[in-house]
Amino acid sequence: MTALPKLTPRQTPISAPAFSRNIPLTTGGTPKMTALHVTYPPLERAYTTDFAKMPERINQLAPAEGRRRINMNTETAEANYLNEQRKLLMQRREHYRYYKAWSRPYYGTPQEKEEYRKETRSMLKQQMDHKWSAEKQEFLEKVKESQAAAAYDQKCNNEDVENFRNRFLYLTKFRDENKRLMEKFWLERERSKIFEDTYDREQLRYNPINWSCTLK
Incomplete structure (x- = not known):
């Protein structure tokens, strides 16, 4: 009995990796992440297929250059097919990327x-540093508050002391x-009384009978 040949699973070839110029690279050629918290899997440990150059998306509404605007050229079947292949x-x-990243530790x-x-460990350290920085910033804000x-309370106390001093x-x-x-009123009244008494005594000297009863 003849054995049947084994069928290999169909695979879609992926183009060679081409790193983007916008992503900074380290000395080993891997992309360098500068963000505080990155998504998993990180780009440092991702496969090169993560940075494979993808074909650009085609605008179906824009006709190809150099062609006349006729009904045949405005059909979008080919453009839709290329965009669908790009999506897949x-x-x-x-x-x-995610499957390989999660299978590595096991x-x-x-x-x-x-x-x-x-x-x-690096991600945990970054999270701890971020938490400590946030707590430190919160503590500094509370200290400033x-x-x-305290400065406003001291200002109010100084104003109260100044107001009390001015009132005092x-x-x-x-x-x-x-x-x-x-004292001036008392002195004037005393002088007036002395003057009246002196005047009355002088009147008694010249008129001892005091018929008018004005002298005391």
């Missing part, structure tokens, strides 16, 4: 497992002026 290629790329080589653990409240000086001045006026 991008979906396949993302699937391979089925990868010891070096890949160590890289995964190193990346995990407390300092502002005003009342002291009012008391002294009132005392001066009262």
Whole structure:
């Protein structure tokens, strides 16, 4: 009995990797991430297919250059087909990227497992640094708020002391002026009484009978 030949699964070839010029590279040729928190899988440990040059999307409404605007050239079947193939290629790329990234810590080589653990430690360290920075910033803001409240309270206390001092000086001045006026009034009344008594005594000397009863 003749054995049937084995059929290999159909695979769609992917073009060679072409790194984008907008992504900075490290000394080893891998993309360098500058963000604080990156999405998983990170670009440092992703396969080269993640950065494969994808075909540009075709605008179906724009006719090809150099062709006349006739009904045959305005059909979009070919453009739609190319865009659909581009979409499938991008979906396949993302699937391979996530599948390979999640399979490395379980089925990868010891070096890949160590890289995964190193990346995990680095991400945890970044998160801890970010949390500490946020807590430090919050603490500094609370310190500034407390300092502002203390400064405002000190300002209010100084204003109260100044108002009390001004009120004390005003009342002291009012008391002294009132005392001066009262003493002046008492002195004038005493002088007037002395003058009247002197005048009455002089009247008694010249008229001892005091018929008018004005002398006391």
